[in-house]
Amino acid sequence: QVLLVQSGAEVKKPGASVKVSCKASGYTFTGYYIHWVRQAPGQGVEWMGWINPNSGGTKYAQKFQGRVTMTRDRSISTAFMELSRLRSDDTAVYYCARDYDILTNCFDPWGQGTLVTVSS
Amino acid sequence: QSALTQPASVSGSPGQSITISCTGTSSDVGNYNLVSWYQQYPGNAPKLMIYEGSKRPSGVSHRFSGSKSGNTASLTISGLQAEDEADYYCSSYAGYSTYVFGAGTKVTVL
Numbered sequence: 410q411v412l413l414v415q416s417g418a419e420v421k422k423p424g425a426s427v428k429v430s431c432k433a434s435g436y437t438f439t440g441y442y443i444h445w446v447r448q449a450p451g452q453g454v455e456w457m458g459w460i461n462p463n464s465g466g467t468k469y470a471q472k473f474q475g476r477v478t479m480t481r482d483r484s485i486s487t488a489f490m491e492l493s494r495l496r497s498d499d500t501a502v503y504y505c506a507r508d509y510d511i512l513t514n515c516f517d518p519w520g521q522g523t524l525v526t527v528s529s
Numbered sequence: 530q531s532a533l534t535q536p537a538s539v540s541g542s543p544g545q546s547i548t549i550s551c552t553g554t555s556s557d558v559g560n561y562n563l564v565s566w567y568q569q570y571p572g573n574a575p576k577l578m579i580y581e582g583s584k585r586p587s588g589v590s591h592r593f594s595g596s597k598s599g600n601t602a603s604l605t606i607s608g609l610q611a612e613d614e615a616d617y618y619c620s621s622y623a624g625y626s627t628y629v630f631g632a633g634t635k636v637t638v639l
Contacts, residue, residue, distance in 0.1 A: 444628070453532065453632040454567075454575065454618050468626045504574055509586065514622045515565035517577035517586065 411435040413443075413505050413520035420526045426493040429523045431505030438486035439463040441508040444516055445479060445490045447501040457503075460488055495527045533558065533619055533631035540637040541609045549634045551602040551619035557629055559600035563622035566595060566604045568615050569633075575618060579604060606636070614638045 416430040431443060445457040458469035460479040467479045473492070481488045488505060503523045506516035534552040541547040551564065558564055562582045567575035577586055579595035582602065592607045602621070606613050619631040 446630075454620075454630045455532075456620070456628040456630055459626070470627060506574075509565075509577055509580060513580050514561075514563040514628070515577055515580040515620065516567075516575075519574035519576075522574055 411507065411518055413507060413518060415503075415505060415520040415523045418524040418526070420528065421495050423496055423527055423529055425495050425527075426491055427495060427525050428489055428491040429503050429505075429525070431488045431490070431520050433462075433486045433488070433507070436507075438481075439483060441511075443479075443481070443488040444506045444508070445477075446504045446506060446516070446519075448504070448522075449498070449501040452501075457490070462488060492525075495525075497527050499525065500527045501525060531629070533621060533629055535617075535619060535631040535634045537632075538635045538637065540639055541606075542639045543609055543611065545609050546605060546607045547609060547636065549604045549606075549617055549619075549636070551604070551621075551631050553600050553602075553621055553629070555600060557621040557623040558597065558602050560624065561622045562597065564595065564597060564602040565620045566593075567618045567620065569618065570615050578617075609638055611638050 412434045414432045439462045442459045444459045460467045462481045478491045506519040509515045509517040564582050566579040568578050569575040583595040594605045616633050618633045623629045
C-alpha cells in the first residue's frame with residue numbers, strides 16, 4: 410500500500426522558516442516525483458513544485474521561487490519542503506503528493522497534510 | 530500562472546447528472562490532454578478521480594467521467610448520490626514542468 414505520512418502541525422512567527430517532511434512507503438521512493446501543494450483555510454489548492462527523489466532535481470512555481478527549497482533523503486525515503494520568510498498568508502495546510510504513475514502528470518496518493526500557522 | 534476557472538458551486542438532486550467546468554487557456558488546458566480532477570471531503574486530502582482528461586483510476590465509480598473541448602475541461606457526475614457532496618478541483622499541466630489548479634467547486638446534493 411502506497412502511503413505518504415507527513416510531519417505534525419507547526420506554529421511559526423512571521424519571518425521564520427518551516428520544514429515539513431513527507432515519508433514514503435509501499436513503493437520505490439526514487440521511482441516517482443513528489444509534489445508539494447498547499448491549501449489556505451477555506452481556499453483552493455495551489456501547486457508549489459516538485460522534486461525528483463532520484464536525482465534531487467526540482468522545479469518550483471514562480472510564486473515561490475527564492476523562498477521554497479525541496480530536498481530528499483533517499484536513505485529514509487523522505488522528502489522535505491522548507492519555506493522561508495514566512496508571512497501570515499502562508500498559513501495553510503501543506504500536502505505532499507506522489508505522481509500517480511509515470512508521465513500521467515497527476516497526483517495520487519496524497520499525504521494527510523500538515524497545518525502551518527504563521528502568527529505573531 | 531493563473532488559476533483555472535471553476536464555478537464556485539454546483540448542485541443537483543439525487544439521481545441527476547451534473548457537470549463542472551474548468552476553463553484555462555491555450556497554454557494549459559487547451560494545449561495538453563493532461564487535465565485531472567480531485568474530490569476533497571472537509572478535513573481530508575484530495576483524491577484523484579480522473580486523469581489525462583477522461584481516464585478513471587482503479588476503484589473510482591463509472592459515474593464520474595471527464596471530457597475536454599478547447600480550453601475547457603469538464604467533469605460529469607451521473608446518478609448523483611449523497612456521498613458525492615464534496616469539493617472538486619481540476620488541475621492541468623501548464624508546460625515547462627509546471628502545474629495549475631482550479632479554485633474548486635462545491636457540489637451540493639439537494
